[in-house]
Amino acid sequence: MRANFAKAAATGDEAPLYFYAHLFLSHPETRQMFPVSMAHQRDRLFSALGDVVARVDDLDALVPILQQLGRDHRKFGTLAAHYPAVGASLLATLEHFDDAWTPELAKSWSEAYDLVATVMIQAAEEAAGQPAWWEADVVQHERRTIDVAVLQMRPRTQYDYQPGQSISLETDLRPRLWRYYSPANAPRPDGLLEIHVKARDGGPVSSALVRQVGVGDVLRLGPPLGHLALDADSDRDLLLVGGGMGLAPLKALVDQVARNGPARRVDLFVGFRTGEQIYDRTALQQLEQANPWLTVTFAVSDDKTSSLEQGEVGEVVVRHGPWLSREVCVAGPAPMVDDTVSRLRQHGVPPQRITSEVFAPSRPGPSVDGEVTE
Amino acid sequence: MSSTPDGSGNGDRGMMPADLRNVQFTRAPMLHPGYVDTEVDRVIHRAAEELARHIAEKAELRDRVRALEAQVNGTPVHVPPSEQAVRILAVAQQTADHYVAEAEEFSRQVTSEARAEYEEQVRLARENAGAIIQAAQEAAAKIGGGVPAGADTGARSMEELQEQVAYLKAFGQAVRVQLRSYLEALLADVETEWGRADPAGLPLAAPRPPAQRAGHDDDTGPATTFADNTVAESPPDDAGGSLPATAGSRSSS
Numbered sequence: 173m174r175a176n177f178a179k180a181a182a183t184g185d186e187a188p189l190y191f192y193a194h195l196f197l198s199h200p201e202t203r204q205m206f207p208v209s210m211a212h213q214r215d216r217l218f219s220a221l222g223d224v225v226a227r228v229d230d231l232d233a234l235v236p237i238l239q240q241l242g243r244d245h246r247k248f249g250t251l252a253a254h255y256p257a258v259g260a261s262l263l264a265t266l267e268h269f270d271d272a273w274t275p276e277l278a279k280s281w282s283e284a285y286d287l288v289a290t291v292m293i294q295a296a297e298e299a300a301g302q303p304a305w306w307e308a309d310v311v312q313h314e315r316r317t318i319d320v321a322v323l324q325m326r327p328r329t330q331y332d333y334q335p336g337q338s339i340s341l342e343t344d345l346r347p348r349l350w351r352y353y354s355p356a357n358a359p360r361p362d363g364l365l366e367i368h369v370k371a372r373d374g375g376p377v378s379s380a381l382v383r384q385v386g387v388g389d390v391l392r393l394g395p396p397l398g399h400l401a402l403d404a405d406s407d408r409d410l411l412l413v414g415g416g417m418g419l420a421p422l423k424a425l426v427d428q429v430a431r432n433g434p435a436r437r438v439d440l441f442v443g444f445r446t447g448e449q450i451y452d453r454t455a456l457q458q459l460e461q462a463n464p465w466l467t468v469t470f471a472v473s474d475d476k477t478s479s480l481e482q483g484e485v486g487e488v489v490v491r492h493g494p495w496l497s498r499e500v501c502v503a504g505p506a507p508m509v510d511d512t513v514s515r516l517r518q519h520g521v522p523p524q525r526i527t528s529e530v531f532a533p534s535r536p537g538p539s540v541d542g543e544v545t546e
Numbered sequence: 547m548s549s550t551p552d553g554s555g556n557g558d559r560g561m562m563p564a565d566l567r568n569v570q571f572t573r574a575p576m577l578h579p580g581y582v583d584t585e586v587d588r589v590i591h592r593a594a595e596e597l598a599r600h601i602a603e604k605a606e607l608r609d610r611v612r613a614l615e616a617q618v619n620g621t622p623v624h625v626p627p628s629e630q631a632v633r634i635l636a637v638a639q640q641t642a643d644h645y646v647a648e649a650e651e652f653s654r655q656v657t658s659e660a661r662a663e664y665e666e667q668v669r670l671a672r673e674n675a676g677a678i679i680q681a682a683q684e685a686a687a688k689i690g691g692g693v694p695a696g697a698d699t700g701a702r703s704m705e706e707l708q709e710q711v712a713y714l715k716a717f718g719q720a721v722r723v724q725l726r727s728y729l730e731a732l733l734a735d736v737e738t739e740w741g742r743a744d745p746a747g748l749p750l751a752a753p754r755p756p757a758q759r760a761g762h763d764d765d766t767g768p769a770t771t772f773a774d775n776t777v778a779e780s781p782p783d784d785a786g787g788s789l790p791a792t793a794g795s796r797s798s799s
Contacts, residue, residue: 189636189639189640190632190636192636192639193627193631193632193633193635193636193639194626194627194632196635197627197631197632197635198626198627208642208646209642209643209646209647210639210642210643211643211646211647260626264626318661318664319661371657373653373654373655373657373658373661374650374651374652374653374654374655374657376650379653379657448668477672477676493727493730494726494727494730494731495730496730496731496733496734497730497733497734497737
């Protein structure tokens with residue numbers, strides 16, 4: 173099976189191209205589950221399949237992955253009935269690219285696929301208690317800078333998440349393209365969610381969210397995913413370091429301390445390139461004034477005329493140290509996170525007390541979408 | 547239509563419209579009057595039409611019966627798509643992808659150029675404003691230069707005051723920093739002492755890898771989902787502590 177898969181994978185784009193064309197021709201109703209451009213979807217299919225094939229002997233590792241995939245696929249509108257369709261096209265593809273195809277090979281692939289599909293379908297059915305997606309109304313949309321908007325939205329039904337988690341969302345303006353954003357607040361009694369969006373150049377979803385979406389529009393939310401989280405047993409003082417849009421999950425953590433405690437000092441450092449890019453300055457300053465346990469420090473790395481702290485945010489943080497007893501959360505673009513984490517380790521903060529999350533810059537195409545990724 | 551010779555393809559049995567049309571009646575002898583042949587012809591023609599209609603209707607009904615049977619059996623007649631169709635669709639999809647990619651690339655270029663232009667304009671405007679303000683200040687100083695010494699002492703004491711404020715601010719900052727360093731050092735001491743007394747009490751976890759966010763924007767959909775998974779599955783902190791932790795904060799939210 174591995175040798176056979178390698179043959180198909182070696183063709184690069186050809187095999188996934190064949191697979192999707194075959195699937196859409198035999199089951200035209202599946203086409204609308206995918207975005208217009210399939211380019212990134214195709215890359216994803218074979219890397220996911222490769223992951224499954226690589227772990228095919230290690231069911232203990234494979235099953236949880238498949239379960240997660242099965243649950244994830246609910247928001248794409250995947251039904252149990254779609255799985256056999258995918259299986260048939262997959263077999264046709266593998267056969268097409270293998271001269272040495274045999275009925276035995278077909279049999280073992282189809283058995284393996286049945287197993288995969290069963291696990292995924294079961295996981296999806298077990299998750300049927302919660303909605304596959306939630307609809308949320310945009311109730312406020314503020315353009316803060318030339319390319320950053322802050323959106324407030326209200327899910328129509330209860331949406332549970334932890335501060336620091338991120339949620340995938342989709343807009344009708346860019347159907348079938350799901351992107352992850354972190355709420356910038358802890359769950360509130362009125363259910364409002366605040367998200368911060370930066371329009372990436374050429375990014376189809378982020379640009380639409382910043383420039384086209386407005387009050388009254390409806391967004392679809394997928395289930396939340398965990399990243400940063402506070403250790404609720406600890407009441408250590410916190411050091412939060414954000415770069416650019418990495419601010420959002422950290423602001424949610426501040427909000428969590430404000431709402432739920434335990435009482436602790438929180439020092440928040442946020443780095444931007446220039447002073448005008450600090451899109452949430454007023455709100456953060458208000459927070460700082462309202463809460464004596466909170467300090468907020470802004471740093472700019474490329475704005476010599478600014479009166480704010482100068483330098484990379486990690487550098488500024490260490491300058492304000494020591495931070496040896498803190499629990500630290502870092503979020504932002506990869507270079508900023510790497511730089512900050514290594515500076516803090518050098519500074520002497522124990523590595524197990526540093527949590528970090530990288531906000532990777534956008535790729536123009538689809539990210540987590542489509543249904544056929546077994 | 548039905549009068550074509552092909553219409554009798556299955557004509558080995560039963561009468562076909564063509565057969566009716568080809569019927570030749572023997573002419574009656576002069577003394578015994580027979581049927582008027584135009585009437586006979588007309589009747590034959592009508593019969594042929596009728597028969598043709600029935601045959602067509604039968605074929606249609608047969609198709610419908612088959613479709614219904616297929617529906618009842620729950621086995622939709624599924625023909626795998628032809629190689630040619632697959633190839634055509636694949637090429638069409640590639641073309642579409644290409645257009646989308648080009649549009650995105652174009653949008654990226656235009657936006658980044660616009661942004662660069664915008665930042666440049668803002669920078670120029672700010673420099674300009676700075677220069678204007680400086681010129682205004684110089685002009686004000688020139689005008690103020692003629693003012694007698696009384697105002698000058700006022701300005702000097704103002705300056706002194708400002709200096710003092712700055713000094714006090716710096717002093718306060720320095721004291722705060724020292725205090726905090728002292729406190730942090732104390733805390734660290736307490737921790738090491740505690741750690742020495744009760745090594746099991748300290749978390750001995752490996753450094754946490756940065757969580758790669760699945761697709762904030764990223765490129766590797768399911769692959770990152772895997773990464774997320776492993777992160778979720780094995781919290782690097784001691785599991786005993788973090789499990790109730792999540793449960794606790796969930797209930798409190």
